[in-house]
Amino acid sequence: MAVARGRRKVRKVRDKWKEKVWYEIYATPEFGGVFIGYTPANDPSLVLGRVAETSLKDLTGDPTKHMHRVYFKIFGVTGNKAIAQYYGHDTTREYMKSQVRRRRSKIDAIVDVTTQDGYKIRTKATVLTAYRINTKQKSDIRKMMVEIIKNMANEKTFPQYVQAMLFGEMAEKIKEAAKKIVPIKNVIIYKSEVLSLAKKEENEGYVREEEVSA
Structure with missing residues (x-):
């Protein structure tokens, strides 16, 4: 005796990555307001507290500063721009x-x-x-x-x-x-x-x- 089987419902998988917004990270004005990089998030509040890393060479354009890494911590978001304060270096x-x-x-x-x-x-x-x-x-x-x-x-x-x-x-x-x-x-x-x-x-x-x- 044949048993009828119902069709399985296919769940649509949400691509959470596509839902993320890329935020531009900038240093505070007293550090020149320079562009540091990007960070993705699907909610602006999740960007707060993140730490971005860059080299002092990239930050200043001075190749002699290649050995120093500089860290900035995000403390504010306006639109798709994140504002980051100096957090340290090594x-x-x-x-x-x-x-x-x-x-x-x-x-x-x-x-x-x-x-x-x-x-x-x-x-x-x-x-x-x-x-x-x-x-x-x-x-x-x-x-x-x-x-x-x-x-x-x-x-x-x-x-x-x-x-x-x-x-x-x-x-x-x-x-x-x-x-x-x-x-x-x-x-x-x-x-x-x-x-x-x-x-x-x-x-x-x-x-x-x-x-x-x-």
Whole structure:
């Protein structure tokens, strides 16, 4: 006896990827409002808090900055544009390894500072000497590094401080002071991390949905 079978209903599979909107990511105006990249999302609120990565070379057009990666965190969305604040930077492991040589001393300093306008940033710097030095000299250089970094934070706004880290002002200042103690091969501000934003910006995350184009 034949058994009649009903036809199976074919479910339509939604292509969620096609439903996503591509948001353009831009740095805040104090960092030139430069274009950083794209990020996809099917809801603008999902874009908030994402971290975009770019190289300092791509950001500035300066090929000598290829070893530094810069991170921006999205805190606002208007239409299909996402606004991102500087979040930190680091330096490639390959570059750092290439700078370390035998018979040299390496002095590191990790300093948490607050800028003039209330941003908290962790800054990591290293000094490479031309030859090996003693413990007293290392201690003197490290104290000097910490003092310079803290003073620069006290004197500068957040954008000014970041530019000092990324474009060499901080490294040059440390080098000038350190070479009065021993000959210096290189100074690298190899990493930074924003620990907290200024009060006004902590509450500034926004999504203007009425302007978002579907």
